[in-house]
Amino acid sequence: MPVTPTRLSRRTLARAAAATLALAAAGGAWAQSWPNRPITLVVPFAAGGTTDVLARALGERLTAALGQPVIVESKPGAGATIGADYVSKAKPDGYTLLIGAVHHTIATSVYSKLPYDFQRDLAPVTMIAMVPNVLVVNAATPVKNLAELVSYIKAHPEHANFGSNGNGTAQHLIGMQFQQQTGTTLTHVAYKGSGPLASDLLGGQILMSFDTITPVLPHIKAGKLRPLAVTTATRSAALPDVPTLDQAGLKGFNIGTWFGVLAPAATPRDIVVRLNSEMVKIIRSPEFGQRMADIGAIPIGNSSEDMAGEIRSETDKFAKLVKDAHVTVN
Template identity: 65%
Template sequence: MKSQRRFGKVLKALAPACLLSMAGVCAAQPWPAKPVTIVVPFPAGGTTDVLARAVATKLSPVIGQSVIVDNRPGAGSTLGAALVAKAAPDGHTLLMGAVHHTIATSVYKKLPYDFQKDFAPITTVAIVPNVLVVSSAKPYKAVADLVADAKTKPEKLSYGSNGSGTAQHLIGTQFQMASGTALLHVPYKGSAPLATDLLGGQVDMSFDTITPVLPFIRDGKLKPLAVTTAKRSSVLPDVPTMQEAGISSLAIGTWFGLLAPAATPATVTARLNAEIVRIINTPEFRKQMMDIGAEPVGNSQADMVRQIREETEKFAGLVKAGKVTVE
């Protein structure tokens, strides 16, 4: 009995130390300890969603955990970003961010996060050209035809975007400034509902990324008039650039990349960068991107930080010139 009581006292004395030791083991638990979620701030079907799912499919077997895509659309991509900014910084919640977020910084008067301070960039996955498309039922054969018609109908022709403050919104604004036209802006929550209305004639045109509209272009349901990047797209080689079509001051593409909450351990973001860049550089993934009109990137974390800083500054000037604001 005495030995049992003595043993019990020893266990009681050791208990706190054991608990501390277990806590240390838990704290040092290697990443990932559970499924990883990639938040997409747009509905399913758009370019952001397509790229996120492509990465998720390849990343899951590499890290030995499920990678879940969670669509959280709204407020021009800022609702999903706000969710990730407030998430636990443990590498289990990521954001598929895009150029839209560098624009939103200047467009929205109040945001619940600072895109440059509250996120840790991982890598840019791809850059996708935007393309001016109209329904094939429209009579326009070139950008000049559309511009000429728009000038006779101020604010009668409409263009859809993925939301106020997105790249499509800003490209539409720049297009009007450069062409001397006045168009009606119709914001949507994403590419899928926009494409539906574009095909149905409820909206006259869009400046969406190539990926969601490419199947309709190939089917002959949508007509591409010009791409918005400085060079032609490899999947639409016969479609001129805006500069070639006479809109010389317009050259914008849309980038998409992964970010984590700012306080995520550097070891985790570094591993994510290494694994995802390796995936991006595989022939299979690169072909998958090229097939949907995307140009794969896979840059360093430092390069993505620099890219975000420079584009935030650039778009601040464009937003000011176009007087684009969102409450």
Template identity: 45%
Template structure:
């Protein structure tokens, strides 16, 4: 029995030593950074900023790959089943903890199937409307929607997306009977909003910055409890009379479950350093987000809380796949 214990202990020591050596040499080949959304969207923009900075600082290419579909679950499943060696990473948004409540069954667990590297950024969404909509503020928009039941539409990047849930929560809290129109990505939703095919959308700050100053869209409110620094004149939904509405979209970096802690720590440390660099801060500000790096442990706890929170939103708003 003693010899077996000694053999097991020796094996454990060797495994730890191997993991330490692996982390010291990491990365020694290109790293895949999977974005489970279409190109051009909120998550994709931040992934490309981070990928470029990580490539420069760690001396290996962080290659962004878009694997869109099924409310981010296709790309997430790919990473959940990838080798836990740090060479396949996943950038997720709030959608990651929304999808389990939208889809009847997932081939992975949103928490247990992954190792959290850390939180990256936070951002509000913006309630945008087409100029043809005769509403100058949120209360007028709510009144208009109630006077024209289900004639006013809101576009999203797809069923179960954060955009979908932001709109669903607005409908549930205000009683405004907006009709949801899901697209296959935020770019398509934004294009049809600008064209006037749909009347409104809860979209990322970058979409607002690209369209509002030119008068192509109107920004009525932001979804967070505080105003967006990029849009200081746009009120929060709470300021606009929707009491208790406070929701942000966040991005986090995940790896497959079982990824060596040394590699996770190295990535987390590097990300925190990059997020505090002035040039990265400016690039992220221009992209409409604020850096909010965290430890793996803090983000794991936060994701678990968000899973519960958005589950309640889905239930209260009666949101289902369409």
């Protein structure tokens, strides 16, 4: 009997529906057996920075929750984009995850060409925490506040530089906005992470940085670095006596750094849901909250959908800031 277009359409739809159900069943079975081997958290910066500290704090507790080792692996370079590219191209099986950050929403506009699309190629799981950035100088530097720093920069252009965790990172953009609002000119020195950055700051090779509080807090407490202002709209509980840049005179200044977990885009939804559930329980626990307070971080632990919304919003916001600051990286 000839096959009519209507019958062909129904058969095609039936086959498609059967295939979809089969894939869903396979995905469900896959998710039920997951995890059965170690999971890797990729940190896109050198060891010793906030991203690394958060990854290890989360990974330790996630190991206990999932019953499999969670390994932290650093893949630094190119403003955190090397690590992001690596995870975006990894097998989407829930075993390779990225510790992403606000830097990745900035890089989308800063880099003229990236080998991945942050919103298309990576699936948000949850945000771990937000950490304020802080303007710090070596304690040997003869400046005690923002006004004195601006005067010092203008009087000593040969020493006028600042370090960041790489081109296109939040620290880089904060430095550019700082120059615009203060009418100063600074040389940007890009590092692969907070570890090497802090080393040169302590050694006097660079004048200042806008790093997150976590890696510089021990040096501040030891009296080796002097905090002048935090970059967020409100003061940090970790540095309650330090004013915000807005309070110090740079009106409207409000940039902080969030960190979160992302998986390759095609990771089965069941695995993403399981990861979110386990991570949110950890992040919202009193023990993890205390650990975050100790390093100057504010825990978040939101849904993957909320994280996706934040990424879209941040990408749009920083696109304008990047354009206004004329920041580009080839």
